[in-house]
Amino acid sequence: xxxxxxxxxxxxxxxLCTTVCPKEIMQLDKTAINIKGYHPSRCIDMDKCIGxxxxxxxxxxxxxxxxx
Amino acid sequence: MAKQLMKGNEAIxxxxxxxxxxxxxxxxxxxxxxxxxxxxxxxxxxxxxxxxAESEIAAINMVYGAAGAGxxxxxxxxxxxxxxxxxxxxxxAGARLxxxxxxxxxxxxxxxxxxxxxxxxxxxTRGGGHGDYRTLVLAPASVQEAVELTQEAFDLAxxxxxxxxxxxxxxxxxxxxxxxxxKYKKREVPDKEWASTGTEGKRKPNIINSLFIDPDxxxxxNIKLMNTYEEIAKNETRAEITNAEDCEILIxxxxxxxxxxxxxxxxxxxxxVKIGLIRPITLWPFPSETIAKYASQSSVNSVFSVExxxxxxxxDVKIAVNGVKPVYFYGRTGGVVPLPEEIYENVxxxxxxxx
Amino acid sequence: MATVFKxxxxxxxxxxxxxPGCTHGIAHRLVAESLDELGVGxxxxxxxxxxCAVFAYNYFNCDMHEAAHGRAPAVATGIKRxxxxxxxxxxxxxxxxxxxxTAEIVHAAARNENITVxxxxxxxxxxxxxxxxxxxxxxxxxxxxxxxxxASHCGMPLKISEMLSTLDGTYYIERAALNTVKNIKNAxxxxxxxxxxxxxxxxxxxxxxxxxxxTNWGMTPIEALKWVDDNMIPYYPLGVYKDxxxxxxx
Numbered sequence: 001x002x003x004x005x006x007x008x009x010x011x012x013x014x015x016l017c018t019t020v021c022p023k024e025i026m027q028l029d030k031t032a033i034n035i036k037g038y039h040p041s042r043c044i045d046m047d048k049c050i051g052x053x054x055x056x057x058x059x060x061x062x063x064x065x066x067x068x
Numbered sequence: 069m070a071k072q073l074m075k076g077n078e079a080i081x082x083x084x085x086x087x088x089x090x091x092x093x094x095x096x097x098x099x100x101x102x103x104x105x106x107x108x109x110x111x112x113x114x115x116x117x118x119x120x121a122e123s124e125i126a127a128i129n130m131v132y133g134a135a136g137a138g139x140x141x142x143x144x145x146x147x148x149x150x151x152x153x154x155x156x157x158x159x160x161a162g163a164r165l166x167x168x169x170x171x172x173x174x175x176x177x178x179x180x181x182x183x184x185x186x187x188x189x190x191x192x193t194r195g196g197g198h199g200d201y202r203t204l205v206l207a208p209a210s211v212q213e214a215v216e217l218t219q220e221a222f223d224l225a226x227x228x229x230x231x232x233x234x235x236x237x238x239x240x241x242x243x244x245x246x247x248x249x250x251k252y253k254k255r256e257v258p259d260k261e262w263a264s265t266g267t268e269g270k271r272k273p274n275i276i277n278s279l280f281i282d283p284d285x286x287x288x289x290n291i292k293l294m295n296t297y298e299e300i301a302k303n304e305t306r307a308e309i310t311n312a313e314d315c316e317i318l319i320x321x322x323x324x325x326x327x328x329x330x331x332x333x334x335x336x337x338x339x340x341v342k343i344g345l346i347r348p349i350t351l352w353p354f355p356s357e358t359i360a361k362y363a364s365q366s367s368v369n370s371v372f373s374v375e376x377x378x379x380x381x382x383x384d385v386k387i388a389v390n391g392v393k394p395v396y397f398y399g400r401t402g403g404v405v406p407l408p409e410e411i412y413e414n415v416x417x418x419x420x421x422x423x
Numbered sequence: 424m425a426t427v428f429k430x431x432x433x434x435x436x437x438x439x440x441x442x443p444g445c446t447h448g449i450a451h452r453l454v455a456e457s458l459d460e461l462g463v464g465x466x467x468x469x470x471x472x473x474x475c476a477v478f479a480y481n482y483f484n485c486d487m488h489e490a491a492h493g494r495a496p497a498v499a500t501g502i503k504r505x506x507x508x509x510x511x512x513x514x515x516x517x518x519x520x521x522x523x524x525t526a527e528i529v530h531a532a533a534r535n536e537n538i539t540v541x542x543x544x545x546x547x548x549x550x551x552x553x554x555x556x557x558x559x560x561x562x563x564x565x566x567x568x569x570x571x572x573x574a575s576h577c578g579m580p581l582k583i584s585e586m587l588s589t590l591d592g593t594y595y596i597e598r599a600a601l602n603t604v605k606n607i608k609n610a611x612x613x614x615x616x617x618x619x620x621x622x623x624x625x626x627x628x629x630x631x632x633x634x635x636x637x638t639n640w641g642m643t644p645i646e647a648l649k650w651v652d653d654n655m656i657p658y659y660p661l662g663v664y665k666d667x668x669x670x671x672x673x
Contacts, residue, residue, distance in 0.1 A: 003424060014444030014637075014644040020604050038443065053428040054604045060448030061439060067424040091505055117504045121497065122530035129494035129527070133501025136488050137468065137509075141501070159491050264486035264502065266466040266509050275480050277489035 002051025002068040004043040010063040013038030017055035017064065023048040026055050071248050076211045077102035077144075077241040080170055080234065081110065083218035084142045086249050089168070090116035091141040093130040095123060095149060098182045099238040100172035103144040124149040128156030128169075135165040136276035138263030140222050144170035146238075147180065147188050150196075157231050158197030161293070162278025166225030168218065169203075170234045172241035175403035183403025184238035184324055189380035192233050193352040200290050202297050204232040204304065205351040207322040211245035217349070219252040224304065226257035228296055235351060237376065239324045239405070300353055307355035312344030314367040317415060318393075320359055320385045321374040322348045324405070329374055331408035332415070341416065342367070351381070356388035363389045370419045374411055375399040433459040433484050440478055444644020446601035446634045447475060447543060450614075451482055453607075453632075454514065454541055457615040458485065461622055467510040468502050470495040472519035475549040479514050493524025496531035499538045510621055512539040517558040518548040521581050525557075528587070528629075535592035535626040539617045542583060545634040546655060553639030557581045560658055565639070580658065584631045588664035594626035596665040600633035602651035606661070613663075625668060633659055 004026070011034060017026045018041060025048050028039040041063075043049060051068030074082070081103045084092070092111060094104035104120060111118035121127035127143050134141040145153065150171045160167050173188045175181035192205045204224055208214035214236055221232040264274045280286035308326075311333050312318060321329045326347040336343035346362060348355050363371050371393050373382035382397040389395050398414045400406045430436070433455035441447045458464045467485040471477055473492035480487035490498040495513035503511040520528050520542050531538065547565055548554040555568040558580045562571040572580075584598040595617060599610035610632055617628035633655050635647035642650060 012443035056428040066428040126497040129497035130501035133498035137505040139505040269465040
């Protein structure tokens with residue numbers, strides 16, 4: 001089991017993480033707006049996360065912490 | 069150290085070494101070449117660093133880096149090269165870094181010539197680059213004075229965290245005169261806790277920077293600079309006064325020209341005309357009060373600015389005299405150096421024979 | 424659970440001003456992680472350029488200089504000559520390094536200055552609003568090449584890594600990219616190696632990082648990653664262009 005923590009107020013909603021997740025569980029949350037006015041990225045199904053940290057690797061603002 | 073006969077450029081370089089300068093970045097340009105050449109011989113002997121840069125622009129930016137890292141650092145050049153360094157000097161001023169810049173002035177504009185001139189007065193005393201800043205400008209009139217002012221330049225730079233210009237000219241740089249290095253008394257200087265020597269994990273990062281994107285912050289920085297300049301003007305303004313008590317004609321001249329004017333004074337004495345000389349040693353801060361004081365003497369009928377240029381310091385002399393007396397200019401340009409007789413005749417002609 | 428990935432302390436914990444999806448942020452992470460992992464953050468001094476990364480001096484948790492446009496290699500030379508035991512690096516964009524600063528980078532390299540240069544190539548001037556850079560590709564539209572860069576008018580883009588690798592002085596030059604996870608991992612190896620070289624006093628190391636500029640390319644951040652693959656990498660092939668240490672036993 002692994003876990004992904006997104007610093008939602010630091011995220012700029014660029015979406016890069018959503019394109020590299022092998023389990024396709026990282027998506028921009030269209031229902032939420034962070035303090036910068038962006039849709040923050042969120043892990044939609046934590047159980048599927050394998051802790052590969054691809055999302056964190058490509059995140060330009062280093063918003064993602066990954067535990068395993 | 070005993071007296072030794074030395075060429076101005078080499079004496080200036082040795083003075084920097086004596087002042088503890090261990091980093092010099094330069095570039096070839098006549099008539100200052102002996103400074104980098106001398107440094108290239110001497111620096112290795114004192115385990116210092118001489119580096120010839122790819123351009124004057126690169127050299128001044130190496131100075132910026134070395135100064136930010138806390139070193140006593142110098143560069144030298146001549147007029148066109150100093151023009152290339154102006155942006156770098158503005159950054160050094162904005163980041164409040166200490167540095168010494170030697171300009172052995174030559175005739176201009178453009179490629180100009182290689183003979184002595186004083187046509188960089190404006191460039192040196194009005195900041196020279198962009199923005200509200202000044203540089204301290206020291207103008208030696210002899211090789212010995214060049215040695216002492218160069219040594220003091222490093223202390224002034226450290227005390228006030230400011231770029232200091234030693235403004236010589238081709239003559240001072242090239243002529244040989246006896247010099248003594250031990251005469252300058254070193255001044256107290258603060259330590260450089262602001263330098264970028266590495267946090268070692270013990271402090272917040274030191275940032276050497278002149279960018280303040282928020283106008284309120286940039287204004288605060290400019291005001292800080294202005295306060296420093298006022299303090300410098302109060303403490304460091306310097307001029308030499310010769311024969312000026314009750315003189316009829318007051319001449320203001322600096323550097324090589326001032327030495328020639330000392331002979332003009334003698335010619336005056338032979339002809340019963342009392343001529344006085346005020347020689348600014350700091351071109352910035354300019355000795356306005358001294359000039360105003362001596363110009364307002366009832367004996368003085370006219371004030372002259374004599375320069376190796378088409379007239380630049382004359383503006384500051386006019387500001388200082390403030391209309392109290394007429395201010396005239398005489399000078400030669402392009403590297404031509406006038407004889408005392410020539411200056412005397414033109415001064416007398418202008419003032420209608422004084423008597 | 425153990426931490427697999429977390430933000431390095433060599434990055435100051437403040438939001439960065441870069442546009443959403445701009446890969447400058449990734450390059451910052453690679454530099455910061457390398458300094459952290461090599462344990463040299465306390466004796467590092469970085470030099471920020473003029474360009475989008477001008478504020479890098481707020482982001483790296485080490486002493487920093489802000490250099491005049493293009494002059495970072497000269498500033499770094501000055502610092503390194505004063506502090507030879509410090510780790511000195513420059514972080515520069517393509518307008519800074521490949522245009523106004525070409526003389527400075529060429530001569531710092533030729534002198535084999537023992538510094539590390541991180542060169543961000545995004546084929547455009549970002550901070551000033553999208554003008555053509557010396558690295559702008561043929562036919563690429565920018566605000567100063569509105570009809571597409573015309574090589575017959577303003578020449579072909581500069582291949583900095585190839586150029587500098589011809590200088591005998593240089594020790595290590597690699598071009599990597601920040602547009603895929605694989606490329607980023609390789610870029611991290613290159614950046615860390617470039618700093619390792621300096622720690623071992625090997626001399627001049629430069630890593631060119633192909634980077635994106637979604638805002639001024641007029642693309643979404645995701646499209647920009649693809650544009651690097653389709654357009655930049657063909658013209659700027661990735662790989663090691665110089666490694667004088669290749670023969671050495673590590």
